[in-house]
Amino acid sequence: MTTDREKVRLIFGLKIKQLRNDLGLSTYDLADRTGLSPSYLNEIEKGKKYPKTEKIFALAKALNSSYDTLVSLQVSKSLEPVVELLNSNILTELPLDLFGIEPGYFLEVMASAPAKLSAFINTLIEIGRNYDLSVEQFYFSALRTYQAMHNNYFEELEKQADTFLTDYPLPELPGQYASWLIRVLNEVYGCTVEFYDETTQPALMSLRSVYLPEQQKLLVNRELSTEQQVFTLSREVGYHWLGLTIRPLESSVLEARSFDEVLHNFQASYFARCILIPRQQLLDKLRIMVQQPDWDNERMLQMLAQFTVTPEMFLLRVTNLLSGDFGLNNLFFLRFNQLLNGRFIMAKELHLSKLHTPHGIARDEHYCRRQMSVTILNELRQLQESGQWDGQPICRAQRISFVTNNTTYFVFSIAKSSPPTPDNSSINIGFPIDETLLEKIPFIGDPKLPTVQVGETCERCPIADCTVRAAPPTVLAHQQRTKTIQATIEQLRAVSASPGK
Missing domain, CATH: 1.10.260.40 (lambda repressor-like DNA-binding domains)
Incomplete structure (x- = not known):
């Protein structure tokens, strides 16, 4: 400033x-x-x-x-x-x-x-x-650039988390995590924790938590899942442990007053993931997984289940270590939300090494319904509406080939509900496929994985026989008309420049 x-x-x-x-x-x-x-x-x-x-x-x-x-x-x-x-x-x-x-x-x-x-x-x-x-969107764009510059791996925060876990070891039983974190907040930092619900704080039910600095009190939404509550408490510990006093007071940044608030929120969140998913524990599991010859949805879900975290926390942590310890920094991370009205929104994106496809270039357009990030949400919604969903995340993977630029990616997705909102979310990690990646991660070449031709959005997609198109290719048609006009003008100029004309 x-x-x-x-x-x-x-x-x-x-x-x-x-x-x-x-x-x-x-x-x-x-x-x-x-x-x-x-x-x-x-x-x-x-x-x-x-x-x-x-x-x-x-x-x-x-x-x-x-x-x-x-x-x-x-x-x-x-x-x-x-x-x-x-x-x-x-x-x-x-x-x-x-x-x-x-x-x-x-x-x-x-x-x-x-x-x-x-x-x-x-x-x-x-x-x-x-x-x-908005100013907040600008700040988050700057933060994404900062993360990409460091390949979303921050060694100093990793060390801070290791030091914390040395002083305050992670309990053996996941059911003890919340009480352990509340005790640290109360005994070490004098911060009290109070849970609220519809009867006590109806106006705050859309938020996961609110911090009251004057009272040194953290209000936590009782409707959150166990994993969400544990993350909220861990992030609060992160703010205190890292000494981050300039911070948002709400779990969702309603109105960022400075970039420091956005940055410190990210740092406290990164720290929280580090203590709930210790580096060495996840590294050991990832080393085994990347050597497997075939992809297994259940294998990924079983790995997730060993940590008391949400799928988003887990896959963000996976990106940290794939980049920092495996050198796989040519990837993207996306979160899609599906609203109750069926609309899909790209709510979060992070691109390492370069801007990958897809990305949030078209917020008012319809993202391709063939992509795993979207099809898995439709599948989850159908399970919920038919009463067949057991409340657990679902996982899927595919190879997608973009018809617009001939790039092919391996993408795996985990979909889940997103309390306290009624929306569903899919969390996605994708890698552009090349020979080097196939050598490092054999299961990407698994012949049982589907390979699907996709577009980025319906408005830009040239796939003529698509049966799930949500909108006509208006942007593509405009681009093609412009090219036709330009080509005609060039032909007219060439004729006029010919000898004898």
Whole structure:
């Protein structure tokens, strides 16, 4: 976050650099004129240091300026877009430091072409507004980029979890997890836990939990499954253990006040998965699984059942270790929700190494009904409506081949209900298939696995004989019309350029 004091330093530094460049002086030339060291001047120009009064007078004299001009927040016309950017709080919303970018460097780049870069940034903001992107969605996009940069594996958080489990060992019986976590919260951090329901807190029933910092109290929805309650308590331990005081108070981020809230929520959640699914325990099981010659849905569900966690927690943890310990970082993670009205929503996505297909490019379009992530939800809904569902997650796998770009993926999905909402969710991990992957994970070549041609959305799909299409290929038709027009224009130009025409 850029404070008022930091803004003053940044503007002062940019003014010094601009005046120095106008005079054709190097940093060493200015150092000779002022008696200040080149490194100190460099810190000033980057907005990291603000000199004392006598040094400002020395700088003013060396730069043929005045003390008042230097300390004033008034800037030259070329720097006005930079100041406008600072005052707009965009730098507050951009987590530049997370990506190794100092605000001073960002503004230094902007100062070299302020009007163009300012217009570019404002264009991005306008695009976000036109597509109704909230600040929270922007923050989550930044978080996904951060996760992808680190292949969704964070060694420091892994070590923090190992240390915690050394001090507070995981109980042998899963039924003791909740009481163990409540005891840690109460005895170590003075945090009390209170469960609520429809009669005590009806307005909070759509949430899983709420933290009240003034009372050091965590309110937990009694309607949650055992696994959801345990995760909620584990994440609360994570906030305290990691010292994360800037945090959302609700289980679902209703209105993020800063990127730090989103980041710290992710870090506490990652920590929670680490203590509930210890690295070595899962690694041992994954090493056995990846060597199997065939795929088995029950094998995956049995592995899940050994941990007191939801399918989403489990598969997110699997992505951590597949990337961090197996080097399989060319994958995607998706969560689809199916609402009661039958609509499918891509609620969460994470792409490592590159942007994979499918991805959330078309929030108002209909995702392909042939993809496992969607077909498994239809299957689950049918089981529920017929009274045949036993309440346990279901697992399926397939190879999908996208007709639009000829890429083929192995995807496995776990579907389950999502209390306290009436929706169902499918949690999916996919890998683009190549020879290297087939060597590392033999079961991906299992001939019993179905291979299905799919599109990304119905609106973009060229499969003419699809029997489960939910909408006509309107986007594809528009693209084809545009190509036809362009091809016709090129032909007309070629004719007009021919000799004798």
